[in-house]
């Protein structure tokens with residue numbers, strides 16, 4: 001761990017729990033109800049809260065719990081989510097600090113489970129069929145059974161691979177997500193998509209396998225590289241833009257607190273974004289309709305990511321993609337000019353690019369046609385019909401698409 005990283009690391013155990021925020025939805029819409037605990041020694045309002053977002057899918061409901069110090073208390077949560085388990089497998093990203101791995105593994109052990117820690121060098125290149133197989137070897141040798149949970153501790157890459165391992169191991173074992181990147185917390189850990197890359201393309205092999213629990217400890221964000229933090233913020237901007245105008249206003253006001261690693265704010269931000277993603281996924285668990293709204297900024301974004309050969313990170317590409325998409329929305333008269341400017345300002349305030357694209361425009365436009373979300377030969381775009389409301393259009397004229405990419409230069 002670098003010196004800068006270790007300075008930002010916050011002891012996982014140092015934040016007590018006394019208040020519970022519970023968000024049940026869809027009923028509770030967007031407000032997180034604060035349930036203050038019974039009399040606690042320090043005043044309840046000075047203590048960090050727990051926030052629980054229920055994800056209610058047909059035949060499968062689970063909680064996403066956000067709480068300071070949760071990592072070191074994960075054992076009890078895993079036991080509760082997987083009654084009857086004797087062992088527990090932890091697939092952990094090698095970039096996650098040892099203290100976090102030990103906190104989680106130690107907590108599983110103290111709760112009476114037999115943990116098996118399987119290290120994984122997370123990277124897009126290692127998000128592969130080959131690595132899924134290599135992870136399965138020690139797990140099968142450990143004679144796990146169908147009640148043995150697979151716990152993913154890491155970013156989205158680790159969650160996707162470990163989820164795929166959980167989906168295929170003994171034809172499916174319980175899966176627990178402990179996401180450690182902001183992107184994994186607000187996006188990859190909700191929705192049940194698992195999988196690996198293939199030489200033919202990203203995420204082409206996989207399965208839907210919902211977790212039984214998602215446990216989020218914002219303190220782990222203390223060691224996340226800044227660029228990764230900003231990348232996660234791109235998905236947060238996206239969520240508010242497609243669903244929540246009031247959330248967007250709060251983001252405009254408070255994004256600086258996220259960049260300053262204010263953990264209380266990050267906990268609130270994560271719970272808010274999990275709730276938005278959960279609502280979209282609940283409405284469309286198998287991605288047949290409105291879940292497409294989550295691709296806002298991604299049709300342009302994937303093309304930028306590919307043409308730059310991943311020189312632009314996913315978050316940076318999506319940021320530019322959202323700028324292009326609001327450009328198209330404005331040109332079609334769906335979004336007014338002040339609205340467009342607000343979106344650009346919020347993206348910039350999150351430390352993400354809004355212009356300066358140095359790629360060949362033709363190459364980017366050509367790459368969009370290969371996006372796997374093309375329906376029946378027509379390019380579909382998610383646009384904004386005002387801030388907070390997404391619409392899908394498949395009638396965007398080609399010259400507008402080109403102009404939007406040119407506008408990113």
Ligand SMILES: NC(=O)c1ccc[n+]([C@@H]2O[C@H](COP(=O)([O-])OP(=O)(O)OC[C@H]3O[C@@H](n4cnc5c(N)ncnc54)[C@H](O)[C@@H]3O)[C@@H](O)[C@H]2O)c1
Nearest residue numbers: 095122155156157158180181183184187188193220223224
């Ligand atoms: N399943 C889904 O619905 C879904 C949704 C969105 C993205 N994804 C997938 O998620 C992946 C991207 O996720 P990501 O951005 O988390 O990438 P990642 O897992 O590669 O994590 C980013 C980097 O941060 C490191 N890291 C993670 N947590 C850390 C921590 N706490 N401290 C220090 N370093 C840490 C990782 O090792 C990696 O180098 C992509 O493969 C994408 O396809 C999946």
Ligand SMILES: [Zn+2]
Nearest residue numbers: 235298314318
């Ligand atoms: Zn994304």
